[in-house]
Amino acid sequence: MQDLNNPSTTRQNLINAGVKLFAIHGYEATSTRMIAKEANVNIATIAFHFQNKEGFYRAVLKYVAHELDRPLLPLVDHVRRLRSANSITPAVAWVLIEEYVDSMLKTVLVIQDFEHAHYLNLLYHEQLYHPGNEYPITQVVCKKMESILTELLQDYRKDTDRETATTISRIVSSSIVAFGEHPMFIRRALGLADDAPLPDHIIETAKEYLLNGIRSFRAQA
Template sequence: MKESARLEDETSGKLILAGIDLFGEHGFKGTTTRMIAESANSNIGSIAYYFGNKRGLYLATARHIAKRLRQTFELDTSGDTHEHLKTLGREQARETLEQLVRRMVRLFVQEEEARRWLMLIMREQANPSEAFDILYKEAFEIAHVTITTLVAILMERDPADNRVILETHTLVGQIVFFLVGRTPLLRRLDSGDSFPPEIANMAEEVVVSHLAGLERR
């Protein structure tokens, strides 16, 4: 069962899904508890019961998104993981990075779940709040450090090297833009409202092909 389907069977989960949609569309201030309760087919009191207040629900949506990113990308939060990654050889690092990149592309190209998160994340990027701190500490930073560690091995540089960090950010940006720039790309490809399987496969291969360039820098 997909995570969204599981959440729809629980009152707290329905509130989180409604919150993701409404906070993303209207922002924190523009979203009322009544709007959330009605969207979740629940009562206003359930927000206080499960989350304390609207802000508590807002932060819960951020934690949910961060958790799903960690699960989807199979990110380990233990400090030992990055130390282990540093011991990999170039070939192992490239294989590990390729697997991670493929998971990321699949999420941002094909999954409806990621599209639900987009507006909330973009709002937090533009005007960071406590929710952004959660997203950063519990997902973005973990993913970025993991990828940076692997990129550093391919480039034979220190993971703290600014060039390595920028190369990592560029790689991640290429992947994320399949989601952020989804609408104009689909129109340019004349693909309707979704990526056909063959285009999704091609997108995956295009990004993976760019990894070879890191080994020449």
């Protein structure tokens, strides 16, 4: 059993245990005893690092939000700089939309299958129990991710209203998340090992499918 001699490692082990257990059982059904057993620590260690179960749950949600947010940061900074310079033309917006789709597809594939499932489950559980009325994962997935694409869609097609752009953004983002849920099924359909990387042409096919949908939307607008 671990002790408090390596606080950083112990804290991360607890977070990892929390991601798994809260995703599977939800907040109410996950006890501190279950968490301590999963992390192989003394139950008092939870209070030492997080004060109580609710504080620990908040830390788990914020950790997952950070993990989902991190791949977005370079693109967010790039878009912000271009917007500040008033440099986002429709042509530039399209290039950024392509970067967004490509980046998000690759991001969801980097996350291991079980982690992807845990992250999604925590997103759903967050709607049921949200201490302090905080929704850190929702803020990243349903606000930040979608708002970036919504704004770019309006930059791409200047006469698009916010509601329509938001709807298209939600469809694209949801499709990307769903794609990340099914890599194992795709591997097995292709006769690949469960841990084999998906071939580049599969990712490109998904990317073109989404981009063609956006192009189609423009043609019909």
